[in-house]
Amino acid sequence: MNQPILMRYTTLAFRNLRRRRVRTALTVAGVALAVMVGVALGGFMLGYRGAIDRSIDMLGFQVMIMAKGCPYEAATMMLKGGTGLLYLPADTFDKVRSDQAVESITPVFVGVAQKEGSGIRDGAKEAAFTVISGVEPASYLVMKPWLRLKAGAGFENGRWFKPESEDEIVLGFEAAEYEQRKVGDDFYATIQPAGKPDALRRRFKVVGVLERTGTQDDGTVFMPIRAARLAFNRPNELTILGIKLKDFNSFKLREFENRWLKLPEVQVVGLQQVKTTLIGLVATAQTMIAAVAAIAILVALLGVVNAILMSVYERTGEIGIMKALGARRGDIFQLVWLETLILCLLGSLVGSAAAVVGAGVVERAIRSLADLGVSGSIVSITPKVLAYAVLGSTALGCFAGLYPAWRASSMRPVDAIREGASQ
Amino acid sequence: MKRTAILMAAALIAPTGAWAAIGCTLSNPAQDLKYLFPSMTSYKEELKEFSRLEKGRDLYAGIRDRLGSDLDPLYETFETPYTVYTVFSGKTKAGIVHGVNVPGKGGVIQVFLWTDPSTGEIRKFFFQRLESPAAKALRDKAFRARFEGMTLADFYKHDYYAAADPGSAADRLGRVVPPPLDPDGKPDYDATLRGIRKNLILLDLFVYGRRFEPFFERARAAQKGARP
Numbered sequence: 001m002n003q004p005i006l007m008r009y010t011t012l013a014f015r016n017l018r019r020r021r022v023r024t025a026l027t028v029a030g031v032a033l034a035v036m037v038g039v040a041l042g043g044f045m046l047g048y049r050g051a052i053d054r055s056i057d058m059l060g061f062q063v064m065i066m067a068k069g070c071p072y073e074a075a076t077m078m079l080k081g082g083t084g085l086l087y088l089p090a091d092t093f094d095k096v097r098s099d100q101a102v103e104s105i106t107p108v109f110v111g112v113a114q115k116e117g118s119g120i121r122d123g124a125k126e127a128a129f130t131v132i133s134g135v136e137p138a139s140y141l142v143m144k145p146w147l148r149l150k151a152g153a154g155f156e157n158g159r160w161f162k163p164e165s166e167d168e169i170v171l172g173f174e175a176a177e178y179e180q181r182k183v184g185d186d187f188y189a190t191i192q193p194a195g196k197p198d199a200l201r202r203r204f205k206v207v208g209v210l211e212r213t214g215t216q217d218d219g220t221v222f223m224p225i226r227a228a229r230l231a232f233n234r235p236n237e238l239t240i241l242g243i244k245l246k247d248f249n250s251f252k253l254r255e256f257e258n259r260w261l262k263l264p265e266v267q268v269v270g271l272q273q274v275k276t277t278l279i280g281l282v283a284t285a286q287t288m289i290a291a292v293a294a295i296a297i298l299v300a301l302l303g304v305v306n307a308i309l310m311s312v313y314e315r316t317g318e319i320g321i322m323k324a325l326g327a328r329r330g331d332i333f334q335l336v337w338l339e340t341l342i343l344c345l346l347g348s349l350v351g352s353a354a355a356v357v358g359a360g361v362v363e364r365a366i367r368s369l370a371d372l373g374v375s376g377s378i379v380s381i382t383p384k385v386l387a388y389a390v391l392g393s394t395a396l397g398c399f400a401g402l403y404p405a406w407r408a409s410s411m412r413p414v415d416a417i418r419e420g421a422s423q
Numbered sequence: 424m425k426r427t428a429i430l431m432a433a434a435l436i437a438p439t440g441a442w443a444a445i446g447c448t449l450s451n452p453a454q455d456l457k458y459l460f461p462s463m464t465s466y467k468e469e470l471k472e473f474s475r476l477e478k479g480r481d482l483y484a485g486i487r488d489r490l491g492s493d494l495d496p497l498y499e500t501f502e503t504p505y506t507v508y509t510v511f512s513g514k515t516k517a518g519i520v521h522g523v524n525v526p527g528k529g530g531v532i533q534v535f536l537w538t539d540p541s542t543g544e545i546r547k548f549f550f551q552r553l554e555s556p557a558a559k560a561l562r563d564k565a566f567r568a569r570f571e572g573m574t575l576a577d578f579y580k581h582d583y584y585a586a587a588d589p590g591s592a593a594d595r596l597g598r599v600v601p602p603p604l605d606p607d608g609k610p611d612y613d614a615t616l617r618g619i620r621k622n623l624i625l626l627d628l629f630v631y632g633r634r635f636e637p638f639f640e641r642a643r644a645a646q647k648g649a650r651p
Binding site: 115116119120121122128153154177178179180181182185186187188189201203 | 445449450455458459495496497498524526528529530531535549550551552553554555556558562564607
């Protein structure tokens with residue numbers, strides 16, 4: 001009897017909800033489903049953005065200088081093992097290096113080596129290739145200090161190649177795993193030197209294997225840039241200049257870009273731009289996804305309103321008696337409103353829990369539908385996302401409960417008792 | 424133009440497609456199996472791991488003796504998964520297909536066998552991946568056909584005859600003539616033989632209920648100098 005008034009309303013609201021267990025459970029399930037979709041998609045938006053950030057940060061460069069049109073070839077290379085990469089004159093490196101704004105710079109020569117096709121059919125082998133990156137370890141590692149050589153059994157005495165070496169290579173983690181190579185093993189690759197009619201099978205010596213990074217480097221074969229240029233018969237060319245600027249902001253980047261775009265064969269790409277563009281592209285898809293989630297929430301909301309209204313109609317007589325016994329409009333309003341809130345709160349808690357538990361499933365489902373082009377987890381359900389979901393559902397519950405609560409509280413006792421008796 | 428260039432540059436950033444795990448699976452199982460078995464109506468794919476086998480540790484340890492060489496501590500481990508494909512033609516088992524990785528001289532070699540479901544005989548032997556100076560010779564149909572009809576028993580018999588009766592005409596494997604190879608190709612020929620043998624040993628464990636063990640025991644006894 002001495003319970004606070006809110007507690008008494010809450011107890012009463014729970015009791016009312018328990019009277020129609022199946023309907024309550026179904027309504028909670030509807031809300032939970034909508035919240036689960038919302039939380040999972042919110043987590044995906046957050047996680048995917050983070051994954052893009054990580055992937056771009058792991059590239060190590062802030063700016064890349066490459067030959068005009070080169071990105072198309074890069075894409076071809078990634079997709080089909082195309083051999084038509086475009087190259088910059090090697091002296092571009094010396095020109096750009098002297099720029100006062102450059103903090104560090106590394107030249108990269110990318111070539112595509114053919115591999116014996118993978119397939120079981122006689123005479124019809126699928127094309128296979130491997131990406132060979134000619135780099136200078138000293139400057140390359142300034143950009144990517146996280147690249148570490150594997151140690152332990154099979155990788156003892158791993159090291160980076162000597163700059164003057166012609167047959168030493170370092171394998172990315174997956175390249176080594178894919179070819180089952182260890183330090184000291186041989187590695188075959190067939191290289192088509194530019195301007196020569198015949199491809200040559202080259203034998204290289206694996207001198208080091210890198211730890212996994214989750215980036216493109218994992219599948220790359222690294223060799224000294226000089227040896228790579230010679231192997232591909234492009235002694236005075238390179239593919240990319242990776243650059244870090246002393247002061248990196250959009251203004252400085254624009255200045256830098258303007259200085260070097262004067263070279264006719266060059267294009268300057270800031271990785272921030274790549275990031276923004278990628279995120280912009282994803283945002284379009286995310287808007288669509290958000291619309292779907294909004295519809296799911298709206299449907300759940302209508303379900304809640306419907307369930308509570310039905311409950312109110314079923315209890316018309318009861319509400320009339322309560323009013324006749326002295327219950328005020330506010331009491332009835334609070335009681336019905338509280339029922340709506342409880343449904344939404346329960347649904348949001350169940351939905352949030354389901355989203356957390358099912359995050360892995362959601363991620364696998366999303367990945368199975370599309371190649372997202374980033375590594376690492378793409379669904380990040382943080383406490384903040386969960387808090388937003390619960391608070392949002394509760395707020396919507398407050399809104400959804402207004403009409404049924406007003407409807408119930410507006411009933412005249414005599415009419416309500418009469419109507420209830422006739423039901 | 425710039426926007427497109429930026430998008431394309433993203434291709435350089437994107438991680439490479441997931442490469443195969445250390446296990447050895449067909450690249451396109453449905454298409455590859457249909458190519459091997461034009462009358463195929465369905466197939467079953469089973470993942471086999473030593474950890475799931477009774478006395479898996481002992482069985483794994485026993486492979487070394489049966490193979491006659493050490494297992495690679497990195498790439499031929501207890502955890503390595505194997506995929507066995509059972510091909511059906513209607514309700515009839517048409518064949519068993521199984522592949523293994525073996526380290527070759529300059530890269531991994533993937534050796535696949537199609538065996539008879541009841542006898543364990545090799546019906547066809549083929550490579551999925553083979554990067555080698557000897558690739559042309561080893562992929563040659565005539566060379567691969569020399570293994571057709573052999574079972575794991577023939578490999579164990581080869582060990583037996585090598586110890587008890589070298590040069591025996593009954594040594595089927597001993598009669599297999601290697602294709603013409605330059606010295607650089609010899610290691611890959613040896614790796615190929617090792618791959619076929621490893622494949623048959625694993626199939627004997629996974630599919631054929633170790634029916635070829637008596638041949639192994641006899642070979643081992645002969646190698647120890649004790650005549651059976």
